[in-house]
Amino acid sequence: PFQVVMIPLYVLMVQLGLRNTLVALILPNIATAFGIFLLRQSFLAVPVELEEAARMDGCSPLGEWWNVLIPAAKADLITLAMFVFIGTWGDFLWPLVILDDPNLYTLPLGLQQLSSSFSLDWRLVAAGSVVSILPVLFIFILLQRFILPSASGDAVKG
Numbered sequence: 001p002f003q004v005v006m007i008p009l010y011v012l013m014v015q016l017g018l019r020n021t022l023v024a025l026i027l028p029n030i031a032t033a034f035g036i037f038l039l040r041q042s043f044l045a046v047p048v049e050l051e052e053a054a055r056m057d058g059c060s061p062l063g064e065w066w067n068v069l070i071p072a073a074k075a076d077l078i079t080l081a082m083f084v085f086i087g088t089w090g091d092f093l094w095p096l097v098i099l100d101d102p103n104l105y106t107l108p109l110g111l112q113q114l115s116s117s118f119s120l121d122w123r124l125v126a127a128g129s130v131v132s133i134l135p136v137l138f139i140f141i142l143l144q145r146f147i148l149p150s151a152s153g154d155a156v157k158g
Contacts, residue, residue, distance in 0.1 A: 002093070002094070003093075006093070006094070006097065009028055010097055010098065013027075013028075013098060019098060019100075020098070020099055020100050020101050020104065021104075022104060024098045024099075025088070025094065025095055025098065025099070025106070026088070028094065029084050029087065029088045032084070034080075034083070035080050035083075035084065038076055038079070038080055039073065039076060039077070039080065041076075042072075042073040042076035042077075043069055043072075043073060045072075046068070046069055046072040046073070050068050050072065051064050051068055051069070054067060054068045074146060075146060075147050078143050078146045078147055079147055081143070082139060082140065082143055082147075085136070085139055086136055086139075089106075089107070089132075089135065089136055090108060090132075090136075091106070091108065092106075092108040092109065092112070095108070095109050096109060107128070107131075107132040108132070110128065111125060111128045111129065111132065114128060
C-alpha cells in the first residue's frame, strides 16, 4: 500500500527539491508494482515466434520491443494508463502531503477546501464532484475503443 512508502517518498521528493511542484505529484505514479506486474504478464503472453520473426527480419532488440511487443500489449498499456490516471486524479493523500501552495491543489483538495468548520454548501461540493468526474469519463470514453475489441476475442474466428 502507498502508506508504507509515503514517508520515504516524501523524504526523497524533498531531497530532490520537488516539494510543492506538479512533478512531485506525477513522478511516484510512473512505475508502480501493479504496472510492472501487468506489463510483465502482457509481454510474456506475446508469442516468442513473433520476436524470432522480427529478429530474422533484421530488427534490433529495441526494434523488436517497439515494433512487436508494444503493439501486442497496446490494450494492456492503455488499461494501465487509465488506471494510473484515475488513481492519480482522485488521489487525496499524496497531494495533501506534498503540496502547500493552494494554487497547485488538485480537485480533491479543492473540494475539501469548499467545506469549512462552520458551514458547508452541498451544492458547491456536488457541482465540484461532477466537474471532477468529467475528465475521467472523457478519458474512458476516448480510450475504450482500444481496449474492448482486443478483450472480446476478435482474433479467434470460427
